[in-house]
Amino acid sequence: MINLLYKSSYVFVLFYYAIIPLGYLTKWWVAIEKMKGNSTILVTGGAGYVGSHTVVELLKNNYSVIAIDNLVNCYADGNDKPESLKRVEKITGETVIFYNVDTRDKEALDKIFKTHKIDSVIHFAALKAVGESVRIPLTYYQNNIGGSSALFEVMAKNGVKNIVFSSSATVYGDPQFLPITEQHPTGQGCSNPYGKTKYFVEEILKDVCASDPEWKVVLLRYFNPVGAHESGLIGEDPSGIPNNLMPYISQVAVGRREKLQVFGSDYPTIDGTGVRDYIHITDLAIGHLKALERMYSASFKSWKAYNLGTGRGYSVLEMVKAFSEASGKQIKYEIVDRREGDIAECYADATLARIELGWTAARDVHAMCRDTWNWQKKNPKGFQSS
Ligand SMILES: NC(=O)c1ccc[n+]([C@@H]2O[C@H](COP(=O)([O-])OP(=O)(O)OC[C@H]3O[C@@H](n4cnc5c(N)ncnc54)[C@H](O)[C@@H]3O)[C@@H](O)[C@H]2O)c1
Known part of the structure; x- marks a missing residue:
């Protein structure tokens, strides 16, 4: 009994003199990190798929975040805060x-x-739906270009001239060579209004940099973001029929859709189906932090574009197989005609990001499929199931 009392008093002393002060020290350290310059980030579209995952990484790395969103493509159910950001708070404790x-x-x-x-x-x-942008181009130009130029005006007025812009591999159009480097021409053959808005906003930012040397701009050209946060609390939650492959496959796996339609099996690729460079959403989110660090470095001037991809392409059927393996579910699919505007192959040369940002994609296709499935099975109806 006396032995036990001795032991518990040791635990008490350890807790009182070591663990509690350690907790305070950690809190001070976090507070000091937050007070460092260049650390409050305004994240527009912060409740969306890429935005919410990036907010997690920013908070984890002691940045302060102000998120804005007009809720046009995220679930809030009448609440003040979108569900995705409530889940971000759960993940980060912030x-x-x-x-x-x-x-x-x-x-x-x-x-x-x-x-x-x-x-x-x-x-x-x-707004990011390619097909919709063909049907309602003016809405896309108004939202994506009008919204961007309004934002840049307000930034300039308030003397904030650092920006990381979400661009896309779509600015390269139909690739003239593979893998695609940042030197590949942009704007030629952008076949839909969505892709054109990305190209135009890049051009606007280049002109802004040319007019004022104080601006620092990083253009991140994403390839195909997939996957979800490892917690399964946040992930991609498309409204209606998914436009992208992975959410479609995972909705088939979870029984929300009957089968996947594979558009075309006669492309000059490994198995005839389209090949894309898929990148895990957490790797993509981390790429934004690396971009901020690069932008803050003394040597950074004006603007620079970086590809964020793995540098490796996977065909639709390879992705179906990888998803089946990760989820243990058979994915029913049928081959249908090619979809207009689709290209055979697209994958990045991500060397520049490796050299200049110190960034490479660390998560492989298995992790992409495993995390997508984890998110989907925990949230069969996306954020609405909460
Ligand atoms: N997900 C992809 O496959 C992909 C690929 C390349 C580039 N991008 C780009 O990355 C960015 C984020 O994409 P995402 O997949 O997270 O899309 P998303 O739709 O999930 O997120 C975008 C968010 O922006 C909000 N929004 C839209 N217009 C707004 C406006 N005018 N004012 C305020 N909020 C507005 C939406 O409500 C949404 O929450 C977009 O710019 C997209 O074009 C995405």
């Missing part, structure tokens, strides 16, 4: 400052810049 604001609303944006000392912006907010 509170996310959020404003329901549209990037086209200059007055509301200006208020945010006046309320918070913002150092940099990561600009995700955009």
